[in-house]
Amino acid sequence: MRSAILEVLKHNSGQYVSGEDISHTLKVSRTAVWKHIRGLKEDGYDIEAHPRLGYALRHNTDRLLPAEIKAQLTSRILGREIHYFSETDSTNNEAKKLAADGCPEGTVVVAEAQVSGRGRLARGWFSPYGKGIWLSVVLRPPFSPMEAAKCTLMAAVAVNRAINAVTGAGCGIKWPNDILCNGRKVVGILTEMSAEMDAINHIIIGMGINVNIEPFDFPAELAATATSLAIASGHQVSRLKLLTTILAELENVYIPVKTSGFGSVLEDWKSQSITLGQLVDVRGFDRSFTGVAINIDVDGALLIETAQGLERVLAGDVSIRPAAPN
Known part of the structure:
Protein backbone atom coordinates (compact mmCIF):
# COMPACT_ATOMS: atom_id res chain seq x y z
CA MET A 1 0.00 0.00 0.00
CA ARG A 58 8.58 17.40 -3.26
CA HIS A 59 11.90 17.01 -5.07
CA ASN A 60 13.55 13.75 -3.98
CA THR A 61 17.18 15.06 -4.21
CA ASP A 62 18.30 11.80 -5.78
CA ARG A 63 18.32 9.85 -2.53
CA LEU A 64 19.20 6.17 -2.87
CA LEU A 65 15.98 4.84 -1.37
CA PRO A 66 15.14 1.17 -2.04
CA ALA A 67 11.85 1.93 -3.82
CA GLU A 68 13.61 4.39 -6.11
CA ILE A 69 16.41 1.93 -6.86
CA LYS A 70 13.99 -0.89 -7.62
CA ALA A 71 11.95 1.35 -9.92
CA GLN A 72 15.00 1.68 -12.19
CA LEU A 73 16.61 -1.72 -11.58
CA THR A 74 17.29 -3.95 -14.58
CA SER A 75 19.48 -6.57 -12.89
CA ARG A 76 17.73 -9.79 -11.84
CA ILE A 77 19.94 -10.99 -8.97
CA LEU A 78 21.83 -7.95 -7.72
CA GLY A 79 19.53 -5.64 -5.79
CA ARG A 80 16.61 -7.97 -5.25
CA GLU A 81 17.13 -7.28 -1.53
CA ILE A 82 18.25 -3.77 -0.55
CA HIS A 83 19.21 -2.45 2.88
CA TYR A 84 19.31 1.34 3.12
CA PHE A 85 20.99 3.49 5.76
CA SER A 86 20.90 7.24 6.06
CA GLU A 87 24.25 6.86 7.85
CA THR A 88 26.34 3.88 8.91
CA ASP A 89 29.91 3.18 9.93
CA SER A 90 30.63 1.10 6.83
CA THR A 91 28.39 -0.61 4.28
CA ASN A 92 30.86 -3.52 4.20
CA ASN A 93 30.38 -4.03 7.93
CA GLU A 94 26.60 -4.06 7.50
CA ALA A 95 26.87 -6.45 4.55
CA LYS A 96 29.08 -8.85 6.52
CA LYS A 97 26.46 -9.04 9.28
CA LEU A 98 23.72 -9.75 6.75
CA ALA A 99 25.84 -12.35 4.93
CA ALA A 100 26.64 -14.15 8.17
CA ASP A 101 22.90 -14.29 8.89
CA GLY A 102 22.26 -15.96 5.52
CA CYS A 103 21.03 -13.14 3.29
CA PRO A 104 20.59 -14.12 -0.38
CA GLU A 105 23.21 -13.57 -3.04
CA GLY A 106 22.84 -10.16 -4.62
CA THR A 107 21.86 -8.40 -1.41
CA VAL A 108 22.83 -4.73 -1.59
CA VAL A 109 23.69 -2.37 1.25
CA VAL A 110 23.70 1.33 0.43
CA ALA A 111 24.17 4.40 2.61
CA GLU A 112 23.88 8.13 2.15
CA ALA A 113 26.96 8.58 4.36
CA GLN A 114 29.62 6.50 6.10
CA VAL A 115 31.39 7.63 9.24
CA SER A 116 34.12 4.96 9.06
CA GLY A 117 34.35 4.13 5.35
CA ARG A 118 37.56 2.34 4.47
CA GLY A 119 39.66 1.22 1.55
CA ARG A 120 42.62 -1.12 1.08
CA LEU A 121 45.49 -1.20 3.56
CA ALA A 122 43.23 0.13 6.36
CA ARG A 123 42.92 3.55 4.74
CA GLY A 124 39.85 5.67 5.39
CA TRP A 125 37.40 6.70 2.68
CA PHE A 126 35.76 10.12 2.62
CA SER A 127 32.00 9.45 2.41
CA PRO A 128 29.96 12.69 2.72
CA TYR A 129 26.17 12.64 2.93
CA GLY A 130 24.25 12.45 -0.33
CA LYS A 131 27.19 13.12 -2.65
CA GLY A 132 28.46 9.66 -3.47
CA ILE A 133 27.51 6.02 -3.80
CA TRP A 134 28.64 4.06 -0.75
CA LEU A 135 27.67 0.52 -1.69
CA SER A 136 28.33 -3.12 -0.81
CA VAL A 137 27.14 -6.23 -2.64
CA VAL A 138 26.99 -9.76 -1.24
CA LEU A 139 28.06 -12.58 -3.58
CA ARG A 140 28.10 -16.32 -2.95
CA PRO A 141 30.22 -17.64 -5.85
CA PRO A 142 30.94 -21.33 -6.47
CA PHE A 143 34.64 -20.90 -7.26
CA SER A 144 37.78 -21.45 -5.16
CA PRO A 145 38.88 -18.99 -2.46
CA MET A 146 42.11 -18.62 -4.47
CA GLU A 147 40.10 -16.78 -7.13
CA ALA A 148 38.42 -14.31 -4.78
CA ALA A 149 41.00 -11.56 -5.32
CA LYS A 150 39.96 -11.35 -8.96
CA CYS A 151 36.50 -10.16 -7.85
CA THR A 152 38.11 -6.76 -7.31
CA LEU A 153 39.18 -6.68 -10.96
CA MET A 154 35.70 -7.87 -11.99
CA ALA A 155 34.03 -5.09 -10.01
CA ALA A 156 36.42 -2.48 -11.42
CA VAL A 157 35.53 -3.51 -14.98
CA ALA A 158 31.80 -3.27 -14.24
CA VAL A 159 31.99 0.05 -12.39
CA ASN A 160 34.21 1.65 -15.03
CA ARG A 161 31.85 0.55 -17.80
CA ALA A 162 28.89 2.02 -15.92
CA ILE A 163 30.67 5.30 -15.21
CA ASN A 164 31.70 5.82 -18.81
CA ALA A 165 28.22 4.86 -20.09
CA VAL A 166 26.36 7.20 -17.72
CA THR A 167 28.75 10.16 -17.52
CA GLY A 168 31.12 9.96 -20.50
CA ALA A 169 33.87 11.00 -18.09
CA GLY A 170 36.52 8.79 -19.71
CA CYS A 171 37.86 7.06 -16.59
CA GLY A 172 40.28 4.14 -16.39
CA ILE A 173 41.30 1.40 -13.94
CA LYS A 174 44.44 1.59 -11.82
CA TRP A 175 45.62 -1.76 -10.46
CA PRO A 176 44.17 -3.28 -8.44
CA ASN A 177 41.16 -1.46 -7.06
CA ASP A 178 40.96 2.19 -8.05
CA ILE A 179 39.30 4.06 -10.90
CA LEU A 180 40.87 7.37 -11.88
CA CYS A 181 39.62 10.33 -13.88
CA ASN A 182 42.20 12.82 -15.13
CA GLY A 183 44.81 11.18 -12.90
CA ARG A 184 42.76 11.51 -9.70
CA LYS A 185 40.93 8.86 -7.73
CA VAL A 186 37.17 8.72 -8.15
CA VAL A 187 36.40 5.12 -7.07
CA GLY A 188 37.86 2.70 -4.55
CA ILE A 189 36.89 -0.97 -4.30
CA LEU A 190 37.37 -3.18 -1.24
CA THR A 191 36.73 -6.93 -1.50
CA GLU A 192 36.41 -9.00 1.68
CA MET A 193 35.80 -12.73 1.97
CA SER A 194 34.58 -15.36 4.41
CA ALA A 195 35.74 -18.84 3.40
CA GLU A 196 36.70 -22.35 4.44
CA MET A 197 39.80 -24.07 3.08
CA ASP A 198 38.11 -25.11 -0.16
CA ALA A 199 34.88 -23.11 -0.37
CA ILE A 200 33.73 -19.49 -0.19
CA ASN A 201 30.96 -18.66 2.25
CA HIS A 202 30.49 -15.16 0.86
CA ILE A 203 32.31 -12.28 -0.75
CA ILE A 204 31.54 -8.65 0.02
CA ILE A 205 32.42 -6.14 -2.70
CA GLY A 206 32.43 -2.63 -1.29
CA MET A 207 32.49 0.37 -3.62
CA GLY A 208 33.05 4.00 -2.77
CA ILE A 209 32.20 6.28 -5.70
CA ASN A 210 32.68 10.04 -5.58
CA VAL A 211 29.70 11.25 -7.58
CA ASN A 212 28.65 14.85 -6.89
CA ILE A 213 31.36 15.99 -4.47
CA GLU A 214 32.49 19.55 -5.16
CA PRO A 215 36.17 20.59 -5.04
CA PHE A 216 35.63 22.55 -1.82
CA ASP A 217 34.06 19.49 -0.13
CA PHE A 218 37.26 17.44 -0.10
CA PRO A 219 39.45 17.68 3.00
CA ALA A 220 42.85 19.25 2.44
CA GLU A 221 44.70 15.93 2.46
CA LEU A 222 42.64 14.68 -0.49
CA ALA A 223 42.38 17.86 -2.54
CA ALA A 224 45.35 17.01 -4.78
CA THR A 225 44.59 13.31 -5.33
CA ALA A 226 40.79 12.86 -5.37
CA THR A 227 38.06 14.01 -7.72
CA SER A 228 34.40 13.28 -8.44
CA LEU A 229 32.37 12.38 -11.50
CA ALA A 230 30.67 15.79 -11.39
CA ILE A 231 34.05 17.51 -11.52
CA ALA A 232 35.37 15.20 -14.26
CA SER A 233 32.26 15.38 -16.45
CA GLY A 234 31.34 19.00 -15.78
CA HIS A 235 27.78 18.22 -14.67
CA GLN A 236 25.81 16.70 -11.81
CA VAL A 237 25.27 12.95 -12.14
CA SER A 238 22.15 10.99 -11.18
CA ARG A 239 23.24 8.68 -8.40
CA LEU A 240 20.19 6.46 -8.96
CA LYS A 241 20.97 6.03 -12.65
CA LEU A 242 24.61 5.29 -11.96
CA LEU A 243 23.87 2.86 -9.12
CA THR A 244 21.39 0.79 -11.11
CA THR A 245 23.74 0.76 -14.12
CA ILE A 246 26.59 -0.47 -11.90
CA LEU A 247 24.43 -3.33 -10.60
CA ALA A 248 23.41 -4.27 -14.14
CA GLU A 249 27.00 -4.20 -15.41
CA LEU A 250 28.29 -6.17 -12.41
CA GLU A 251 25.64 -8.82 -12.93
CA ASN A 252 26.45 -8.99 -16.66
CA VAL A 253 30.09 -9.68 -15.81
CA TYR A 254 29.53 -11.93 -12.80
CA ILE A 255 27.09 -14.46 -14.30
CA PRO A 256 29.52 -15.61 -17.04
CA VAL A 257 32.37 -15.74 -14.49
CA LYS A 258 30.39 -18.26 -12.41
CA THR A 259 30.26 -20.68 -15.32
CA SER A 260 33.28 -19.85 -17.48
CA GLY A 261 35.89 -18.28 -15.19
CA PHE A 262 37.67 -14.95 -15.21
CA GLY A 263 39.33 -15.08 -18.64
CA SER A 264 37.12 -12.48 -20.30
CA VAL A 265 37.22 -10.24 -17.20
CA LEU A 266 41.01 -10.11 -17.28
CA GLU A 267 40.99 -9.16 -20.96
CA ASP A 268 38.39 -6.44 -20.31
CA TRP A 269 40.45 -5.18 -17.39
CA LYS A 270 43.54 -4.89 -19.60
CA SER A 271 41.60 -2.89 -22.20
CA GLN A 272 40.42 -0.42 -19.53
CA SER A 273 43.71 -0.25 -17.60
CA ILE A 274 45.67 2.96 -17.14
CA THR A 275 48.45 1.05 -15.30
CA LEU A 276 49.79 -1.18 -18.05
CA GLY A 277 52.66 0.34 -19.98
CA GLN A 278 53.38 2.86 -17.22
CA LEU A 279 56.42 3.34 -15.01
CA VAL A 280 55.26 2.51 -11.49
CA ASP A 281 56.56 2.55 -7.95
CA VAL A 282 55.71 -0.47 -5.80
CA ARG A 283 55.75 -0.41 -2.00
CA GLY A 284 55.34 -3.90 -0.59
CA PHE A 285 55.26 -5.15 2.96
CA ASP A 286 59.02 -5.73 3.08
CA ARG A 287 60.54 -3.95 0.05
CA SER A 288 60.01 -1.33 -2.63
CA PHE A 289 61.02 -1.14 -6.29
CA THR A 290 60.30 0.61 -9.59
CA GLY A 291 59.56 -0.80 -13.03
CA VAL A 292 57.20 -0.84 -16.00
CA ALA A 293 53.84 -2.57 -15.56
CA ILE A 294 53.60 -4.87 -18.58
CA ASN A 295 50.69 -7.25 -17.90
CA ILE A 296 48.54 -9.11 -15.40
CA ASP A 297 48.65 -12.89 -15.17
CA VAL A 298 45.85 -15.45 -14.82
CA ASP A 299 45.71 -14.81 -11.07
CA GLY A 300 45.29 -11.06 -11.53
CA ALA A 301 48.83 -10.34 -10.30
CA LEU A 302 50.58 -7.33 -11.81
CA LEU A 303 53.74 -8.17 -13.78
CA ILE A 304 56.44 -5.53 -13.61
CA GLU A 305 59.62 -5.39 -15.66
CA THR A 306 62.47 -4.04 -13.54
CA ALA A 307 66.19 -3.59 -14.12
CA GLN A 308 66.72 -6.80 -12.14
CA GLY A 309 64.08 -8.83 -13.99
CA LEU A 310 60.36 -9.61 -13.87
CA GLU A 311 58.49 -9.00 -10.62
CA ARG A 312 55.07 -10.42 -9.80
CA VAL A 313 52.92 -8.30 -7.47
CA LEU A 314 49.83 -9.75 -5.79
CA ALA A 315 49.57 -7.19 -2.99
CA GLY A 316 51.04 -3.84 -2.17
CA ASP A 317 50.73 -0.17 -3.00
CA VAL A 318 51.32 0.70 -6.67
CA SER A 319 51.59 4.32 -7.80
CA ILE A 320 51.96 5.53 -11.38
CA ARG A 321 54.92 7.84 -11.99
CA PRO A 322 53.91 11.19 -13.49
CA ALA A 323 54.88 11.59 -17.13
CA ALA A 324 58.11 13.49 -17.66
CA PRO A 325 57.57 17.05 -18.98
CA ASN A 326 58.22 17.56 -22.69
Whole structure:
Protein backbone atom coordinates (compact mmCIF):
# COMPACT_ATOMS: atom_id res chain seq x y z
CA MET A 1 0.00 0.00 0.00
CA ARG A 2 2.84 2.38 0.80
CA SER A 3 4.26 1.99 -2.72
CA ALA A 4 0.79 2.56 -4.21
CA ILE A 5 0.42 5.84 -2.32
CA LEU A 6 3.88 6.85 -3.47
CA GLU A 7 2.89 6.22 -7.08
CA VAL A 8 -0.21 8.40 -6.68
CA LEU A 9 1.94 11.23 -5.35
CA LYS A 10 4.52 10.81 -8.12
CA HIS A 11 1.79 10.75 -10.76
CA ASN A 12 0.63 14.16 -9.60
CA SER A 13 4.15 15.60 -9.99
CA GLY A 14 4.49 17.75 -6.88
CA GLN A 15 0.85 18.84 -6.77
CA TYR A 16 -1.27 18.37 -3.68
CA VAL A 17 -3.54 15.32 -3.53
CA SER A 18 -6.15 15.20 -0.79
CA GLY A 19 -6.20 12.36 1.68
CA GLU A 20 -9.81 11.77 0.66
CA ASP A 21 -8.86 11.34 -3.00
CA ILE A 22 -6.05 8.92 -2.13
CA SER A 23 -8.41 7.02 0.17
CA HIS A 24 -11.06 6.78 -2.58
CA THR A 25 -8.58 5.80 -5.30
CA LEU A 26 -6.88 3.05 -3.27
CA LYS A 27 -9.97 2.00 -1.28
CA VAL A 28 -8.37 2.43 2.15
CA SER A 29 -9.26 4.60 5.12
CA ARG A 30 -7.88 8.12 5.47
CA THR A 31 -6.25 6.98 8.72
CA ALA A 32 -4.39 4.30 6.80
CA VAL A 33 -3.32 6.89 4.23
CA TRP A 34 -1.98 9.13 7.00
CA LYS A 35 -0.02 6.25 8.58
CA HIS A 36 1.55 5.26 5.26
CA ILE A 37 2.43 8.89 4.48
CA ARG A 38 4.18 9.07 7.85
CA GLY A 39 6.05 5.87 6.98
CA LEU A 40 7.16 7.31 3.63
CA LYS A 41 8.45 10.41 5.37
CA GLU A 42 10.40 8.23 7.80
CA ASP A 43 11.84 6.41 4.77
CA GLY A 44 13.25 9.71 3.59
CA TYR A 45 10.66 11.03 1.13
CA ASP A 46 10.06 14.77 1.22
CA ILE A 47 6.27 14.90 1.49
CA GLU A 48 4.57 18.14 2.42
CA ALA A 49 1.26 17.91 4.27
CA HIS A 50 -1.33 20.71 4.18
CA PRO A 51 -4.45 20.54 6.39
CA ARG A 52 -6.80 21.60 3.57
CA LEU A 53 -4.95 20.61 0.38
CA GLY A 54 -3.57 17.18 1.27
CA TYR A 55 -0.14 15.78 0.43
CA ALA A 56 2.51 16.69 -2.14
CA LEU A 57 5.76 14.88 -2.96
CA ARG A 58 8.58 17.40 -3.26
CA HIS A 59 11.90 17.01 -5.07
CA ASN A 60 13.55 13.75 -3.98
CA THR A 61 17.18 15.06 -4.21
CA ASP A 62 18.30 11.80 -5.78
CA ARG A 63 18.32 9.85 -2.53
CA LEU A 64 19.20 6.17 -2.87
CA LEU A 65 15.98 4.84 -1.37
CA PRO A 66 15.14 1.17 -2.04
CA ALA A 67 11.85 1.93 -3.82
CA GLU A 68 13.61 4.39 -6.11
CA ILE A 69 16.41 1.93 -6.86
CA LYS A 70 13.99 -0.89 -7.62
CA ALA A 71 11.95 1.35 -9.92
CA GLN A 72 15.00 1.68 -12.19
CA LEU A 73 16.61 -1.72 -11.58
CA THR A 74 17.29 -3.95 -14.58
CA SER A 75 19.48 -6.57 -12.89
CA ARG A 76 17.73 -9.79 -11.84
CA ILE A 77 19.94 -10.99 -8.97
CA LEU A 78 21.83 -7.95 -7.72
CA GLY A 79 19.53 -5.64 -5.79
CA ARG A 80 16.61 -7.97 -5.25
CA GLU A 81 17.13 -7.28 -1.53
CA ILE A 82 18.25 -3.77 -0.55
CA HIS A 83 19.21 -2.45 2.88
CA TYR A 84 19.31 1.34 3.12
CA PHE A 85 20.99 3.49 5.76
CA SER A 86 20.90 7.24 6.06
CA GLU A 87 24.25 6.86 7.85
CA THR A 88 26.34 3.88 8.91
CA ASP A 89 29.91 3.18 9.93
CA SER A 90 30.63 1.10 6.83
CA THR A 91 28.39 -0.61 4.28
CA ASN A 92 30.86 -3.52 4.20
CA ASN A 93 30.38 -4.03 7.93
CA GLU A 94 26.60 -4.06 7.50
CA ALA A 95 26.87 -6.45 4.55
CA LYS A 96 29.08 -8.85 6.52
CA LYS A 97 26.46 -9.04 9.28
CA LEU A 98 23.72 -9.75 6.75
CA ALA A 99 25.84 -12.35 4.93
CA ALA A 100 26.64 -14.15 8.17
CA ASP A 101 22.90 -14.29 8.89
CA GLY A 102 22.26 -15.96 5.52
CA CYS A 103 21.03 -13.14 3.29
CA PRO A 104 20.59 -14.12 -0.38
CA GLU A 105 23.21 -13.57 -3.04
CA GLY A 106 22.84 -10.16 -4.62
CA THR A 107 21.86 -8.40 -1.41
CA VAL A 108 22.83 -4.73 -1.59
CA VAL A 109 23.69 -2.37 1.25
CA VAL A 110 23.70 1.33 0.43
CA ALA A 111 24.17 4.40 2.61
CA GLU A 112 23.88 8.13 2.15
CA ALA A 113 26.96 8.58 4.36
CA GLN A 114 29.62 6.50 6.10
CA VAL A 115 31.39 7.63 9.24
CA SER A 116 34.12 4.96 9.06
CA GLY A 117 34.35 4.13 5.35
CA ARG A 118 37.56 2.34 4.47
CA GLY A 119 39.66 1.22 1.55
CA ARG A 120 42.62 -1.12 1.08
CA LEU A 121 45.49 -1.20 3.56
CA ALA A 122 43.23 0.13 6.36
CA ARG A 123 42.92 3.55 4.74
CA GLY A 124 39.85 5.67 5.39
CA TRP A 125 37.40 6.70 2.68
CA PHE A 126 35.76 10.12 2.62
CA SER A 127 32.00 9.45 2.41
CA PRO A 128 29.96 12.69 2.72
CA TYR A 129 26.17 12.64 2.93
CA GLY A 130 24.25 12.45 -0.33
CA LYS A 131 27.19 13.12 -2.65
CA GLY A 132 28.46 9.66 -3.47
CA ILE A 133 27.51 6.02 -3.80
CA TRP A 134 28.64 4.06 -0.75
CA LEU A 135 27.67 0.52 -1.69
CA SER A 136 28.33 -3.12 -0.81
CA VAL A 137 27.14 -6.23 -2.64
CA VAL A 138 26.99 -9.76 -1.24
CA LEU A 139 28.06 -12.58 -3.58
CA ARG A 140 28.10 -16.32 -2.95
CA PRO A 141 30.22 -17.64 -5.85
CA PRO A 142 30.94 -21.33 -6.47
CA PHE A 143 34.64 -20.90 -7.26
CA SER A 144 37.78 -21.45 -5.16
CA PRO A 145 38.88 -18.99 -2.46
CA MET A 146 42.11 -18.62 -4.47
CA GLU A 147 40.10 -16.78 -7.13
CA ALA A 148 38.42 -14.31 -4.78
CA ALA A 149 41.00 -11.56 -5.32
CA LYS A 150 39.96 -11.35 -8.96
CA CYS A 151 36.50 -10.16 -7.85
CA THR A 152 38.11 -6.76 -7.31
CA LEU A 153 39.18 -6.68 -10.96
CA MET A 154 35.70 -7.87 -11.99
CA ALA A 155 34.03 -5.09 -10.01
CA ALA A 156 36.42 -2.48 -11.42
CA VAL A 157 35.53 -3.51 -14.98
CA ALA A 158 31.80 -3.27 -14.24
CA VAL A 159 31.99 0.05 -12.39
CA ASN A 160 34.21 1.65 -15.03
CA ARG A 161 31.85 0.55 -17.80
CA ALA A 162 28.89 2.02 -15.92
CA ILE A 163 30.67 5.30 -15.21
CA ASN A 164 31.70 5.82 -18.81
CA ALA A 165 28.22 4.86 -20.09
CA VAL A 166 26.36 7.20 -17.72
CA THR A 167 28.75 10.16 -17.52
CA GLY A 168 31.12 9.96 -20.50
CA ALA A 169 33.87 11.00 -18.09
CA GLY A 170 36.52 8.79 -19.71
CA CYS A 171 37.86 7.06 -16.59
CA GLY A 172 40.28 4.14 -16.39
CA ILE A 173 41.30 1.40 -13.94
CA LYS A 174 44.44 1.59 -11.82
CA TRP A 175 45.62 -1.76 -10.46
CA PRO A 176 44.17 -3.28 -8.44
CA ASN A 177 41.16 -1.46 -7.06
CA ASP A 178 40.96 2.19 -8.05
CA ILE A 179 39.30 4.06 -10.90
CA LEU A 180 40.87 7.37 -11.88
CA CYS A 181 39.62 10.33 -13.88
CA ASN A 182 42.20 12.82 -15.13
CA GLY A 183 44.81 11.18 -12.90
CA ARG A 184 42.76 11.51 -9.70
CA LYS A 185 40.93 8.86 -7.73
CA VAL A 186 37.17 8.72 -8.15
CA VAL A 187 36.40 5.12 -7.07
CA GLY A 188 37.86 2.70 -4.55
CA ILE A 189 36.89 -0.97 -4.30
CA LEU A 190 37.37 -3.18 -1.24
CA THR A 191 36.73 -6.93 -1.50
CA GLU A 192 36.41 -9.00 1.68
CA MET A 193 35.80 -12.73 1.97
CA SER A 194 34.58 -15.36 4.41
CA ALA A 195 35.74 -18.84 3.40
CA GLU A 196 36.70 -22.35 4.44
CA MET A 197 39.80 -24.07 3.08
CA ASP A 198 38.11 -25.11 -0.16
CA ALA A 199 34.88 -23.11 -0.37
CA ILE A 200 33.73 -19.49 -0.19
CA ASN A 201 30.96 -18.66 2.25
CA HIS A 202 30.49 -15.16 0.86
CA ILE A 203 32.31 -12.28 -0.75
CA ILE A 204 31.54 -8.65 0.02
CA ILE A 205 32.42 -6.14 -2.70
CA GLY A 206 32.43 -2.63 -1.29
CA MET A 207 32.49 0.37 -3.62
CA GLY A 208 33.05 4.00 -2.77
CA ILE A 209 32.20 6.28 -5.70
CA ASN A 210 32.68 10.04 -5.58
CA VAL A 211 29.70 11.25 -7.58
CA ASN A 212 28.65 14.85 -6.89
CA ILE A 213 31.36 15.99 -4.47
CA GLU A 214 32.49 19.55 -5.16
CA PRO A 215 36.17 20.59 -5.04
CA PHE A 216 35.63 22.55 -1.82
CA ASP A 217 34.06 19.49 -0.13
CA PHE A 218 37.26 17.44 -0.10
CA PRO A 219 39.45 17.68 3.00
CA ALA A 220 42.85 19.25 2.44
CA GLU A 221 44.70 15.93 2.46
CA LEU A 222 42.64 14.68 -0.49
CA ALA A 223 42.38 17.86 -2.54
CA ALA A 224 45.35 17.01 -4.78
CA THR A 225 44.59 13.31 -5.33
CA ALA A 226 40.79 12.86 -5.37
CA THR A 227 38.06 14.01 -7.72
CA SER A 228 34.40 13.28 -8.44
CA LEU A 229 32.37 12.38 -11.50
CA ALA A 230 30.67 15.79 -11.39
CA ILE A 231 34.05 17.51 -11.52
CA ALA A 232 35.37 15.20 -14.26
CA SER A 233 32.26 15.38 -16.45
CA GLY A 234 31.34 19.00 -15.78
CA HIS A 235 27.78 18.22 -14.67
CA GLN A 236 25.81 16.70 -11.81
CA VAL A 237 25.27 12.95 -12.14
CA SER A 238 22.15 10.99 -11.18
CA ARG A 239 23.24 8.68 -8.40
CA LEU A 240 20.19 6.46 -8.96
CA LYS A 241 20.97 6.03 -12.65
CA LEU A 242 24.61 5.29 -11.96
CA LEU A 243 23.87 2.86 -9.12
CA THR A 244 21.39 0.79 -11.11
CA THR A 245 23.74 0.76 -14.12
CA ILE A 246 26.59 -0.47 -11.90
CA LEU A 247 24.43 -3.33 -10.60
CA ALA A 248 23.41 -4.27 -14.14
CA GLU A 249 27.00 -4.20 -15.41
CA LEU A 250 28.29 -6.17 -12.41
CA GLU A 251 25.64 -8.82 -12.93
CA ASN A 252 26.45 -8.99 -16.66
CA VAL A 253 30.09 -9.68 -15.81
CA TYR A 254 29.53 -11.93 -12.80
CA ILE A 255 27.09 -14.46 -14.30
CA PRO A 256 29.52 -15.61 -17.04
CA VAL A 257 32.37 -15.74 -14.49
CA LYS A 258 30.39 -18.26 -12.41
CA THR A 259 30.26 -20.68 -15.32
CA SER A 260 33.28 -19.85 -17.48
CA GLY A 261 35.89 -18.28 -15.19
CA PHE A 262 37.67 -14.95 -15.21
CA GLY A 263 39.33 -15.08 -18.64
CA SER A 264 37.12 -12.48 -20.30
CA VAL A 265 37.22 -10.24 -17.20
CA LEU A 266 41.01 -10.11 -17.28
CA GLU A 267 40.99 -9.16 -20.96
CA ASP A 268 38.39 -6.44 -20.31
CA TRP A 269 40.45 -5.18 -17.39
CA LYS A 270 43.54 -4.89 -19.60
CA SER A 271 41.60 -2.89 -22.20
CA GLN A 272 40.42 -0.42 -19.53
CA SER A 273 43.71 -0.25 -17.60
CA ILE A 274 45.67 2.96 -17.14
CA THR A 275 48.45 1.05 -15.30
CA LEU A 276 49.79 -1.18 -18.05
CA GLY A 277 52.66 0.34 -19.98
CA GLN A 278 53.38 2.86 -17.22
CA LEU A 279 56.42 3.34 -15.01
CA VAL A 280 55.26 2.51 -11.49
CA ASP A 281 56.56 2.55 -7.95
CA VAL A 282 55.71 -0.47 -5.80
CA ARG A 283 55.75 -0.41 -2.00
CA GLY A 284 55.34 -3.90 -0.59
CA PHE A 285 55.26 -5.15 2.96
CA ASP A 286 59.02 -5.73 3.08
CA ARG A 287 60.54 -3.95 0.05
CA SER A 288 60.01 -1.33 -2.63
CA PHE A 289 61.02 -1.14 -6.29
CA THR A 290 60.30 0.61 -9.59
CA GLY A 291 59.56 -0.80 -13.03
CA VAL A 292 57.20 -0.84 -16.00
CA ALA A 293 53.84 -2.57 -15.56
CA ILE A 294 53.60 -4.87 -18.58
CA ASN A 295 50.69 -7.25 -17.90
CA ILE A 296 48.54 -9.11 -15.40
CA ASP A 297 48.65 -12.89 -15.17
CA VAL A 298 45.85 -15.45 -14.82
CA ASP A 299 45.71 -14.81 -11.07
CA GLY A 300 45.29 -11.06 -11.53
CA ALA A 301 48.83 -10.34 -10.30
CA LEU A 302 50.58 -7.33 -11.81
CA LEU A 303 53.74 -8.17 -13.78
CA ILE A 304 56.44 -5.53 -13.61
CA GLU A 305 59.62 -5.39 -15.66
CA THR A 306 62.47 -4.04 -13.54
CA ALA A 307 66.19 -3.59 -14.12
CA GLN A 308 66.72 -6.80 -12.14
CA GLY A 309 64.08 -8.83 -13.99
CA LEU A 310 60.36 -9.61 -13.87
CA GLU A 311 58.49 -9.00 -10.62
CA ARG A 312 55.07 -10.42 -9.80
CA VAL A 313 52.92 -8.30 -7.47
CA LEU A 314 49.83 -9.75 -5.79
CA ALA A 315 49.57 -7.19 -2.99
CA GLY A 316 51.04 -3.84 -2.17
CA ASP A 317 50.73 -0.17 -3.00
CA VAL A 318 51.32 0.70 -6.67
CA SER A 319 51.59 4.32 -7.80
CA ILE A 320 51.96 5.53 -11.38
CA ARG A 321 54.92 7.84 -11.99
CA PRO A 322 53.91 11.19 -13.49
CA ALA A 323 54.88 11.59 -17.13
CA ALA A 324 58.11 13.49 -17.66
CA PRO A 325 57.57 17.05 -18.98
CA ASN A 326 58.22 17.56 -22.69
